[in-house]
Amino acid sequence: MKAVILVGGEGTRLRPLTYSTPKQMLKVSGLTMIERVLEHLKRHGIDEAILSLGYKPEPFLKAFPDGIACGVKLSYALESEPLDTAGAIRFAARYGNITETFVVCNGDVLTDLDISEVLDFHSKHGGDATIALTPVEDPSRYGVVPTDPTGKVEAFIEKPPRDQAPTNLINAGTYVFEPQVLDLIESDRRVSIERETFPMLVAKGTLFAIGSHSYWIDAGTKESYMRASFDLIGSKRPSPLLPGYEQLGTNIYVSNGGNESSAKQIKDHVGNFRSPVLMGKNARLGSDVRIEQSAMGDRVELGTSAQIVDSIIGDNCKIGDGAKVINSILADGVEIGSGSVVNNCVLAISTTVPQNSEVLDAKVRTIK
Structure with a gap:
């Protein structure tokens, strides 16, 4: 048909x-x-x-x-x-x-x-x-x-x-x-x-x-797009549809196929994850990273004490030491400087937020 x-x-x-x-x-x-x-x-x-x-x-x-x-x-x-x-x-x-x-x-x-x-x-x-x-x-x-x-x-x-x-x-x-x-x-x-x-x-x-x-x-909206991702990870649909992911805990998944050191790093940090969480392959995580109800793409780098809460992070994003991303969507290649706060935002591809900046309630096409 x-x-x-x-x-x-x-x-x-x-x-x-x-x-x-x-x-x-x-x-x-x-x-x-x-x-x-x-x-x-x-x-x-x-x-x-x-x-x-x-x-x-x-x-x-x-x-x-x-x-x-x-x-x-x-x-x-x-x-x-x-x-x-x-x-x-x-x-x-x-x-x-x-x-x-x-x-x-x-x-x-x-x-x-x-x-x-x-x-x-x-x-x-x-x-x-x-x-x-x-x-x-x-x-x-x-x-x-x-x-x-x-x-x-x-x-x-x-x-x-x-x-x-x-x-x-x-x-x-x-x-x-x-x-x-x-x-x-x-x-x-x-x-x-x-x-x-x-x-x-x-x-x-x-x-x-x-x-x-x-x-x-x-x-089709920021809120519903995020909800669709979190519902899928959080088993709010009848069956999780996550081929190619390994389950590390209740509603916590990591992509298969990444390098061994990245997989070990993620497993070492699972205690700092609050489900639902989805991690792409080849992530690099600093110490004391906190992730809560978020979905990560591939090759994401999170600095020491970085926090990701209620957010979707695209491929190849870099989040600096002590930076916080809350209730936001980051497209591929976004870089958030150390000490910065991004809250309730949508950041376009390859956006760069300088160190110690605060970006609130914004839809940003580019910051450089």
């Missing part, structure tokens, strides 16, 4: 990380976001995926040069200009020669949704399309989807005020489509699936929806 994965957005809510890296190529506990999506699809029988590309397609092509990822065959549908959600689905599906029932998913949604169950529901109800739904506390950021007792969608209400939402069940960003839906999407302009295509299907009476309480997170 084939799937279309929407990965063409600019990821504005995750800037400045996405100035250099498309959102779905950011790592979530050791694997890129797109790999997390693909491994989930593979478990439910998806063997081919068409990536709907727009913004910064090169990193995808470079990462998967043989057109295979997580056992799924990839093809790349590159938009020359943004087509919005429905337009992108149509373009990618036509590019991939899709002629049978297919799955669509957003590339920034991480979930344990039982796609096989959704496919079975779709087949039994005989509609043109089926939407997976998930409950949320505040539905005002999403598309709200009230249904009748049979699962037929009665309306599709995009981002209603919180006090006016008729339900807390929202569009979870995973769909099953019949190919005839593509004929409803015009090809010469931008078309929104939420504002145009779904309401058309509601009017036809051929749009159905199925609710799920499976793990679900839209990893």
Whole structure:
């Protein structure tokens, strides 16, 4: 079975990380976001995926040069200009020669949704399309989807005020489509699936929806991206998905394949870790390092008495003696000078923070 994965957005809510890296190529506990999506699809029988590309397609092509990822065959549908959600689905599906029932998913949604169950529901109800739904506390950021007792969608209400939402069940960003839906999407302009295509299907009476309480997170903001990583390490999903990592303690993992001295150093410091913690390979740790609820990339260097708390640290980052990184995301190659404090920040690739500096509540493209 084939799937279309929407990965063409600019990821504005995750800037400045996405100035250099498309959102779905950011790592979530050791694997890129797109790999997390693909491994989930593979478990439910998806063997081919068409990536709907727009913004910064090169990193995808470079990462998967043989057109295979997580056992799924990839093809790349590159938009020359943004087509919005429905337009992108149509373009990618036509590019991939899709002629049978297919799955669509957003590339920034991480979930344990039982796609096989959704496919079975779709087949039994005989509609043109089926939407997976998930409950949320505040539905005002999403598309709200009230249904009748049979699962037929009665309306599709995009981002209603919180006090006016008729339900807390929202569009979870995973769909099953019949190919005839593509004929409803015009090809010469931008078309929104939420504002145009779904309401058309509601009017036809051929749009159905199925609710799920499976793990679900839209990893498109700083807070939710961090939460997705910590949930994975902290076993808040049904099963940890951490291939290539050795478990050193409860929800504490270190990458296999690093050099022996680094592995020994990490094991010697485990007593200073407060789970969940993920360590990449070939880390160098000074004495009295403290790490709490954080994920580290490869070749990270932490100086004496450095502290990393509630943070994501990219590859090749260097944190100086006595420096503190709290509730922050550091892209690859960031250097934090000795004695500096970085709190509630997102620092772009190769940013350098001088010694004894304080950077608070900031999204920083570069400091040098």
